[in-house]
Amino acid sequence: MPIKSSILETFIGGNRVKKDIAAALAAGGLSIEYVHTTNNPKVWGYFTKLSDQLQATLGETREVLVLVAEYDLLHASEIDNATRIIQAKGARLSRSVSIIITDDRRTGDKVREISDESGTLFVGFSLDRIRKCKPHGDQDFRALLQAQSYARDLYDLPGAVTKTQDFFGRRRLLERLRQEITSGTGHQGIFGLRKIGKTSLVNRLAQLVREDGRCFVAQIDLQRAAAIRPDSNYILWSIGQAIYDSHRHVRDVRGYRLFGQYGLFSDISHTDTVCELFDHDLNLLISQRRRKVAVFLDEIERILPPGATSAVQKSFVKVWRILRGLDQQFPGRLSFIISGTNPKCVEDSKVGEDDNPVYNYFTREYLKPLRREEAYDLLTTIGGRIGLQWDTPSLAASYAQTGGHPALLRALGSAAHNKNMNRHQATRVLEQDVRLLAQDLLIERSSLLAQLVSTLKDEYRDEYYLLTLLAEGKVHEFAEWARIVPGDVAHLVGYGICRDPHTTPSLCIDLLQTYLQRQLGSANRPARPSQYSNRLDPGDKVGDYTVLHSVGSPGGFATVYKAQEEGTEKFVALKVVRNGKLSTVQRELDILQTLNHPNIVRIIDAGSVQTGDPYIAMEYIEGPTLRNFCEASTRPSEHMLLKWSVALLEALERMHPRPAAVDDLRKRHDELDGDVAQAIFEAQHGVVHRDIKPANIILSTNRGPILIDFNLSVRAGAPVETVSATPHYLPPGFIIGNWTHEVDLYQLGVTLLQLAAGAEIGKATIADLKLTAAQLLSGRTFGLVDRLLAFQKPNGYRLTGDALRDARTALNLVSRNS
Structure with missing residues (x-):
């Protein structure tokens, strides 16, 4: 119901901004239902109801927040402020669209840039633009809002789906899995190829289980955890931390010896006791709380990759012996949900020389592409929000090309959007458009198609070989292999890539088949007659x-x-x-x-x-690397060295574990939803660069020093066994595989030491460089570098934030004295 005119008039008072915006909204078909005030009189808002026409256009029936900040410059904090208001009001306000108005003439562009990865469509207008709309000017606010809404590509998501409105299909599967998990009737294994939507489905499933209220839900990304340290002690500590963070009622239990007791794994003095402490704490939790515990483990193959070493195999067996033993001790109180690409880790009866403790322990669920009606729903629903209309022939053609694969469907929708970027009204997508767009995708999105089968090609060669037979039309040979190795064919059928080999053996995704045909064709071409046949030439x-x-x-x-x-x-x-x-x-x-x-x-x-x-x-970043400044005549001043240090430590703080952020999130949330749980997990584990050196830092004119060239592992199965390619940058006593953030701090220390001394490591020793730097730097700045080099010593930095604090202090002192 529209707000009473007397209340609105009192709120507006003599404020011309409030009056002009209210008039423009009314003329554009939005009725004001409520006025929202904040502690800042310059920041306020209207809750508005869209007209029937706008509701149909934007696909939204709930009230829409119009947030106004009476400032000349728009700041990112206004987007955060709007997000908090939307979340606080629950179901009343739309989570799909919101309007931001400021006095900044670039409000529209800035809002689009700042909120590009947000799940909410934020539409920005400058106050000047509003005053050009009726009744003040001749422009139609309704048309402007529609054009702004149509400009954003809602098909293209930056990562896994986290919001309900972006999730399509598989509802019956989700409901069945939710019931099985909450009732404690079994353990689930969810498997599918890359980009099929595993993580999105697992996130949605975890949220449904949370909302059910019968389980504490813990989510662990094993890719991130195993990239730091893949042994059983670290994995069990990670699981314990996730359980501890799942709910306030878990954290309220007294007597934990491991869960929540250590901000960093390296804080544990005797890591050989982790298994015992984990067993004690989970026993304690289950005995004192009535809820079940549901543990979601994503990327399960990261702790047992193909070709795993004996140590990794034994670690896997140890983890699951403990977890399965607890499950047997407390029947129906624990549910384990694993997800990954290939189910071999639960299908093989042996892991190395040991019996596999999870052999046939999980109910395996293959995640196939979306069904036809689900695929149609994805294209038409998102298209309706941004002015793309799909008819029956274009939908049928889209399904044939993509096979219902959600990533390909979104890529096709995104291509249709980009083809008609500047539309001001709804545009039809025709069948012939789909065929042309599909051909473009084969070139422009070949990387996506490569990712769909990369795991099979790299790690499961038998299945990939069978896939190539179908791609090349060798159906009889494929059928014969299906008789000889039915298990490998069953995986492909389970993934939804091909149909039953005993009926109509063929690939279900036209785009993927064409991509493989082209790849296989190019693979048979003669190689370049050159020693460097894998080098690329200009124009390639x-x-x-x-x-x-x-x-x-x-x-x-x-x-x-x-x-x-x-x-x-x-x-x-x-x-x-x-x-x-x-x-x-x-x-x-x-x-x-x-x-x-x-x-x-x-x-x-x-x-x-x-x-x-x-x-x-x-x-691509233009600029020299910091190696150019490791010479006597080019070395930076102390002031410049500290500016670079602060910038690089700020970047590392964003990457590295942040225990303070974990504590803050725990205090503010009783039960963690998926987004908060993921934020805590990232803050606990972080990311390690692994190859910081002057040559891997580019000095940009506008942005300062930029970290490039992360030391990515290139051997499947050994993501943490990659040694830095550069000698002299691994700290004394470093054990291969233990890539903690302290390695990065040491490497940054070596980098800053070379810059300070104006000489390179290798030609001079650490001791030589320290002697030179101590004479050129103030005591405080040299102390900063020296502590960075004190890897895992009592005087070394444990947290990146502490090093950043000292660097800022030193910079302020040098700035005042210069």
Whole structure:
């Protein structure tokens, strides 16, 4: 019901801004239902109801927040403020669209940039633009809102689905899994190929189980955990931390010996006691609380990858002996849900020489592409929000091309959106449009198609071979193999890639079959008659990029090229990893792409070149590396050295574990939803660069020093066994595999020491460089570098935030004295 005119008039008073905005909203078909005030009189809002026409256009029936900040410059905090208001009001306010108005003339562009990865469509208007709308001017606010809404690509999501409105299909599967988990009737294994939506489904399932109220829900990303340390003690500590963080009622239990007692794993003095302490704490929790405990373990193959070493195999067996033993001790009180690409870890009866404790322990669920009606729903629902209309022929053609694969469906929808970018009214997508768009995707999104089968190609060669037989139309040979190795064929059928080999053996995804046909065709071409046949030449096409030239000299594992994105003026750096595996690289990039910081290089994409080697596309940054400043005549001043130190430590703090952030999140949330649980998990484990050195830091004119070239593992099955490619940068006493954040701090210390001394490590020793630097730096600055170098010593830094605090203090003192 619209707000009473007397209440609205009292709120407006003599404020012209409030009056003008209210008039423009009314003229545009939005009725004001409520006025919202904050502690800041310059920040306020209207809750508005859309007209029937706008409701149909935007697909939203709930009230829409119009947040106004009477400032000349828009800040990102206004988006955060709007998000908090929407969350606080529950179901009353729309979570799909909101309007931001400020006095900044670039409000529209800035809102689009700032909120690009938000689940809510934030639409921005400047106050000047509002005053050009009726009744003040001749523009139609309704049309402006529609055009702004249509400008954003809602098909293209930055990562896994986290919001209900972005999740499509599989509702019956979700309900069945929820019932089985909450009733404690079994343990679930969810398997599917990359980009099929496993993580999205697991996130949604975990949220449904939370909302049911009968389980404490713990979620663990084993890719991130195993990248730090893959042994049983670290994995069990990670699971314990996730259980502890699941709910206030878990944290209220007294007497824990492990859960929540250590901010960092390295704080545990006797790690050999972790198994015993884990068993004690879970016993304690189950005996004092009535709820069940549901443990979600994503990327299960990361703790038992193909070709795992004996130590990794024994670690896997140890973890599951403990977990399964607890399950037998407390029947029906524990539910384990694992997810991954291949179910071999639960299908094989042996792990090395030991019996597999989870052999046939899990009910296996293969995650197939969306059904036809679910795929249609995805395309039409999202299309309705941004002005794309799909008819029956175009939907049928889309399903044939994509097979219902959600990532391909979204890519196709995104391509349709980008083809009609500047539309001001709804546009129809025709069948012939779909066919043309599909051909474009084969070139422009070849990296996505490569990722769909990268795990099979790299790690499960038998299944991949069978896939190539179908792609090339060798149906009789495929059928014969189906008779000989039915298990491998069953995996492909389970994944939804192919149909029953005994009826109509064929691939279910036209785009994927065409991609494989082209790849297999190019693989049979004669190799270049050159010693460097895997090098790229200017003009070569790699995915959506054209190679311009190589950058620097080839490294030990990779070559970097400057390339241009097709049809744009954007440049990228393509790093081609020799003899690497795309599946392994992509898993790590999934984590790195979540890092958003001006002093960390932005990762854009990954795929494979024609030789099969994986490439990584990163933003191209102009500027020298810090190696140019490791000389006597070019070394930076102490002031500049500290500015660089602060910038790099700010980047590392964004990457590294942050116990203070974990404590803050725990205090503010009784029961953690998926987003908060993920934030806590990331803050606990962090990301380690593993190869910080002057040559891997570019000095940008606008952004300062930027960390590039993360030391990605390139051997499947050994993500943490990769040694830094550069000598002299591993700290004394370092044990291969224990890639803690303290290794990064040590490497940064070595880097700063070279810059301070104006000499390079290797030509001079650490002791030589320290002697020189001590004479050139103030005591406080030298102390900062010296503590960075004190790897796991009492005087060394335990937390990156502590080092950052000292660097800022030293910079302030030097600035005042200069």
